[in-house]
Structure formats: structure tokens, C-alpha cells
Amino acid sequence: MEPSSRLERIQLNKATISFDDRFTLSEIDWIIEPHQHWVITGTNGAGKSALAAALAGVGKIEAGTVQGLPKNVGLVSFEAQAELIAKELKKDDADIMDVISLGTPVSEMIFEQCQDPELASDLVEKFGLTKLLDRAFRKLSTGETRKVMLIRALSSKPDLLILDEPFDGLDVDTLAMLQAHLASIIDTVPMVLVLNRFDEMPDFITHVAYLDKDRSDKERLEKKRGDKKRGDSGRLAFTVERQDEAAFNELYQLLHLKTTDLSVPEADPATKLPALDPSQPLVKLKQATIQYGDTVIVDKLDWTIEQGQHWQLSGPNGSGKTGVLSLITGDHPQCYTNDIFVFGFQRGNGESIWQIKQFIGYVSTALQWEYRVSTSCKNVIISGFYDSIGVYTKSTDHQKKIADQWLELLGMQERSDQPFNKLSYGDQRLLLIARAMVKHPPLLILDEPCLGLDDMNRQLVLALIEKICAGKETTVLYVNHHTEDKIKEIDNHLALEKNH
């Protein structure tokens, strides 16, 4: 077979590419080496197809550079398909003579500019199009036109093959045939596939590019340019090598969270929380002070958290963020010397901390460090029903079922019985968030939930939090440093300062 020496390295350098003002790919840094085969994936509307099309020279380069694009690109996509069909229909419209146009026959569409007629004939037969060769292209079904597009692209001896959702709408046999064919040409042409579903990914894929909506950039651009008409934009969030198994699995999970429409599992009716008085705030700290010897960490803080009022708490290290949180959760011994009202209890009047903790879901790095018991993933979630680290009470079948639903939501159902401490750091964090949420607490405290996580895991955690914030019954108290990790529903902000 011919080596693919025709292709040189394709390099996008801070390339911002716009598509009719409808969509912008912003500041893409991406290198495709010859012999690599990529999958582009990401959330809906993040610009997967746009990026694929950009490799075929579509779009306007607004900034940055794009180098090494090959001349002969085989492109199969819904957009290209729609364009081709539109062109055919236009031919029909343009026919002003009173003759019924039959349109271009399939054979002409396939063979007219064909570089490899032998291959094309072979594929026509394999795709089962032999009987349709004489039919007008525009009379074909969507699936059939897709097959024609595929044959055209495959037999054009391309320098680069771009297949945008090539497997969509193909029957099982055709799918297997196409996959086998693609596998047979991996040494002759580099491929870029756009796929929404990970399980369709062929084995020969070497790299994955993950795109995400670029919300903050969009806001920034809008502000800067005062340009309200600009459409959505997307960015290349990260790339993953197929060989990096851990990263690959995380990407799978992320995609799962971002693209499946699962709702947060129900609470356990058997362990329903006592009802809270809706007219009372969840938390009310009056002149709260934390002091060690002569050192004052928190000085006379007044803070009220009403039900349904999401808060973000920020401040430099040592400003007492965790201290304030632990006054609320009851983990700080000085909660007994302060004027604290939480969940209907004025602290220090004979209530137990378990009566307080039942209303709180809590996630922090410290919790993750403390969570060192060797227990299964499922038990970690179940422990959320008891606010314990480890499970010390027999759980009900119903609780187990809810735990299973959470595992499914996280895309971790296969790992239900695996030991928690063998999981990646990011997966542990996800499980702890599920643990915190399992009882649908009135207050969810997320103390730097993204701390220590890499970009992909941060995305994962934020995706899960957004799913939770969208629900109505939980008030979120979110503590963090990173301004880019924003949760859109949170608009109350408390900034602590360093006192000492």
C-alpha cells in the first residue's frame, strides 16, 4: 500500500475561525501528525462539525494561523450532504423548461470525478447500491445518499478523510462493512472522525479531541466587541491519547455526563428528612468568631443563608473559609461558643451533630483524605444516607437501588464493587458528590470541589454540579478560588479577608 506521505503535519495555532457569524471556534491549538487518526467529540453545540469542516477549509480564519491543510479532502457530513442535496434541488428549480428533470443519476454522482473506479464499484456492490445506480440522487433516502457520499469520499484518493458521524443511520451489516473498510486503509490515509458516542469508536483511532462550549470567552468577546449578534463559540478543551487509558476512561465519563439526559435519582422515602420551616433561613450566623489563643481567624461574621439562595464563598488561604463551614456543619468545637442557628436548631441546646448533619451534603478535599476506609464505590454512596465515613448500618434494598442509579448517572455502574481507594482522584471526587447528594440535602456544601483535579476532571465535577444546581430542593454553598469554575445559578457572594 501507498504510504500517506502526501500529508504533512496540520497545525492550528491559536486559530479563531468563524462560520457565517453563527458560530466561532476560538483559539484552537491543535496538531495532527501524519499517521494519526483522530476522533472529535464533545458536548452538543460545542463545534465538533465546525472543527471537522475547518480541516476541509470551511470557515473564515479570524485570528491565528492554520497550516498544512491538504488539498484533497474527503468529507462526509450532514452539512455536506445537505449542501449536495440542495444543489441537486436547485438544478431542478433552475430548469425553466417544462421538462420533468430526473436529476443527476447516482452512477454519475459516484463515477464522474472518481479517482479509483475499481474501489468505487466494489463499494457500490458492498453498500448494496447496484440497483440504485440509475436512480436520481435526489430521490434517494437519507441513508442511501449518505452511502453515496461515503463512496465518493473513499474513492477520491483523499489526503485526509473527514467523516462526521459516518455511522449514523447505517444498518448493522453496512456499519460492520464500513468499519472493516476503514480499518483496511489506515496506512494510506489519516482520518478524522466526528463521533458523539464513544462506543462507536474504531480501534484504529489514536487520539481524541474534546470540544466544549466556550461560555466565558463568549461573554468576554461580547463585552469587548459590543457585538450582540455573535453566535455560540466552542473551544478545544483538551486532547487525549488513546494509549492513556485513565484519561480515556475519564473522557468517556465526561461525555456520558454531558450528553445523556439523566435526572438526579430520587431520595429514599424511608429516610425522609424532617421538614424545615420555609420561613426560617437555613443558616444564620451572628457575630461568629473563631479564635485560637489570641489569634482571631474569623471576626464577628454575620451571615444568613436563605432557602434556595445559592452562595459562593471565597477568600485567600487562612481567611477562615473552612472554619466558617465547619461552624455550620458542627465540626468546629467553637460552634458551641457562637450564636449559630442551623436547620431549626439554635446550637448548644442539646441537639446532636447528627441531627445537624442530616440536612447537609458535604464535599471537600479533606473529606476525601479522611475517606480512607477500604469499601466499595457503592458503599461510599450509601454512606451518604448515614453521614458516615464507611457504612456501619445495614442498608436497605431501596438505598442500594438508589446508589446504583447514581453510579449509572456517573457512568460508573461497572465499577460498583471496586474498592473506592483504588479509583482515580477525580472519580473519587465524583462519588463523594453523589454521596453528598444521595439524601437530597437542603444544603450542599462544596468546599473547593475542583481542588487538585486536572482539567478534564474539573469539567466532570462541574458538569455534575450543574446537574444538581438545576434541581430545586438543594441550596448550594460553593467555595472556591478559581473564578473560571463558575456555576451559573450562583449569584450571592461572600468574600472573607485574612484577619491575622
Next chain:
Amino acid sequence: MANYFNTLPLREQLAQLAKCRFMYSSEFADGVDALKGKKMVVIGCGAQGLNQGLNLRDSGLDVSYALRPEAIEQKRQSWKNASENGFVVGTYEELIPTADVVLNLTPDKQHSSVVTAVMPLMKEGACLSYSHGFNIVEEGMKVREDLTVIMVAPKCPGSEVRAEYVRGFGVPTLIAVHEANDPKGEGLALAKAYAVGTGGHKAGVLMSSFIAEVKSDLMGEQTILCGMLQTGSILCFNKMIEEGVEPGYASKLIQYGWENITEALKYGGVTNMLDRLSNPAKIKAFDLAEELKEIMRPLYNKHQDDIMSGHFSHTMMEDWANDDANLHKWRAETAETDFEKTPAGNVEITEQEYFDNGILMVAMVKAGVELAFETMTAAGIIAESAYYESLHETPLIANTIARKKLYEMNATISDTAEYGCYLYNHACVPLLADFMKGIKSDVIGKGLDVDDNGVDNARLIEVNDALRAHPVEAVGAVLRGHMADMKKII
């Protein structure tokens, strides 16, 4: 004050020694109710005092700390512990008269003076709580008749009592009521509520008696738990050096070896610990243990006899009166042993290797556990108590040696246990001198030098049967079953 145990008729002594029962979860259904709204005043703010207080307060109970005026005036550590954690702190005079329950959590040797000081201040019908019965049983403290006297003893260091509570669990706890001081019959209810307040009910509670607790606790800690491990460490280390084993390796094999082999003990008793050995090594360990038991039995009997007669506590109290002269001398000597001074080498020892190269250590643990159990039960202590004070606690003590050798073990245990440990060690090292002459590195340090692992069938069956038939294995299987029901479901 006269030794309380010795004032009782034999019938009553036996009845008290026979008390030990694993309580059911359902017995704690009332939670902390019996203590709700009552004022609990803790005396002593060390590790037990502070951490139990934190737990009790977090369980919704009213806790404050009574300290001596010097501790408050000089802002000593105990004052800092209590006040920085937001507790009310006051003098005995200020707080004791208001207390419904006084928790005496000071070290053993202060009990007499503390109780003597607080008793006149306590209000009519209040409760005095101990975490160890030495003062009542051995020193014969007579408590005012209107006061209820109970014991609640978490079987772990104070830091763990807190850590386990915060996780939503607890530590195994022993409770008892001093029957001579239960005028209103509320002792048990108070002790149960106290155990719930510290989280103990989640990990398992044993109902015992002051006498059973003291007599079995003293016996266990002096012999198998601390004494045997100290003697074993010193003898095994010296033997390895004599046999040319690299000192760093020898030090590590012992420091972490006790922890590794007793982990097997914790899971499946003596049987499982020996099952971790190859068949020839198992038979070897069994034979060594039989020999050790025969040599050491008189020593175990002497310790038990001295504990029962009160001779042990009498001599120890003489040392207290003599400013702990013996204790300090023996502590200094321990620090000077070659094992203590040789740091663990930077060598990899796999978990299995600790068994394979530590056959003598396995034999020593087996001999010590079985002897302590046999001696205790022969003296009238019920099998359940004997199990807890021998086999059950051995891994806990072994963990302290893994942390920082004998120093850590002796720093963690009570002065009473430490004193008894040294007594045992001084008698046991010379007692085993002849036995140790016959020991080579095949059973300690290097592992058996055999061509294959073949053994005689009949002999192996004999050894396996003997292991499994020992009474400590029967009671152990039952109690481990109970504990597993309550324990971490993992």
C-alpha cells in the same frame, strides 16, 4: 483502704469474675436519653478526657471540665485543651456541686486523691464514673453510699475514640456498674447512655463488672499483650544478631512483624495465624509454642495469682509511693536495649515473609495468647473476658510497636500496664535463656532451610486438630461473629 476484691466471699468473687456479655444493639434503643439535660463534669483533660467530652457534647449532652486551680491559673495544657474547644472550665468547687455525673478520666494513680477530693463536693444521688476499676477494686475506694458508681471504658486510645465517632462509628467499649454503689438502680441506664454518647454502641459494648475488668485487664496487659511482646522483641532480636542476621533487617522484622502476624490473628484466631505458615513451619511453630507454654506456665500462674491476691497492686502502689522509682528505672533500661537502639533497615519485607522468617514470633504469640487465656479462665474469669484481654487486644498493642517500637508501646499503655510489663519481662527473659540457646536463625530471621515442604500426614492432622480445638478458638469465633455484625460493613 482495703483491697475490695479480698473483702468479698469466694462465691461473690466468682460471680463477679464471671460477668461479661456482648450486648445487643436493641439494648441501646433509648440512646442518650438517660443523660439528657444532666450536667456532666469531666475531671482530667488528657486524651481520654478531652475526646470523650467532645463526643458526648456532639451527642447533645452538657459537658464541662473541672480542673485543679493550678492548671487553670497557669493555663496548663489541660486548661488549653478544654477552653480552646469551647468548653466551660472551672475548679472542683465551682463545678462538682452542680454535676449530675462526674467523669473521672485521670490516670490510675491519681484516682485516690481525685476521688477523695471530689466526693465531698458531689451532690446527693449523683453518679461517679470511671474508665478503669483499679481504684475501686484494688485500692478499695469506698464511695459515698448515695452515689452511683459506673464504669465506661472505650477500648482504644482517646484520639481513636474521637476519630471513629466523627466518622459515624465508635470503638468497642466495656461498661460496668459497681453493685455496691447503685442505690437508685439507674447505673446501667446511665452507663448505656454514656456508651451511646461516645459512639461505643455502634462498635459493640461488653457488659462486665468492675472486678472482671480489673482482674482480666491486669492479667492480659502484663503477660501476652505487653510483657510477651517486649520479651519476645528483645530475645528474638538478640538471637538474630548472634546468628549473623543483618541488624537493620532484624530490627524491621520485629518492629513490623508483630503487627503483620497478629493481623492474621485478628481475622481468624490462632488457627489462621498458624495457617499462614507452610506445613513444616506450622509444625515447627506448634512444637516451639508447646515448649514455651510448658516453660512459661508457672510465670503466667504467678502473675494471675499475684493479681488475684492483690500482691501485684500492693507492690505497684509501693512504687507509686516511692516516686515510681522502679518504673522509671525499668523504662530507662528498655530504652537501652539493642532492639530499641537499632533502627529498622531500609529493606523490603513482604507480608508473607514476616511469617516465614518469624516462626518463633508466631510461636510466642500462640503460646502467650493460649497461656493467658487458660490461666484467666482457670482463675474464674469468664471466657469472653479472657478472649478480649488476650487475643483480641494483641493486634492493638502490636500496632504501637510498629509505630515506634517498645517506647511507643510503653508510652501508649497505662502506667499500670507498663509496670506489669516490666515485671513480666524481668522474669521471662532469664526463664527462657536455656530455651533460646537451642534457637537458630531457621525459626527467626531466615526461615526454614528445607528441600521441600513435605510433612507427615498424621502429624499435620494432629497439629491442625490441636490448634482448632483450643477453647480460645471457640469463643473467638462466636465473638468475632458478633463484632462483624456490628462492625464496618465493608
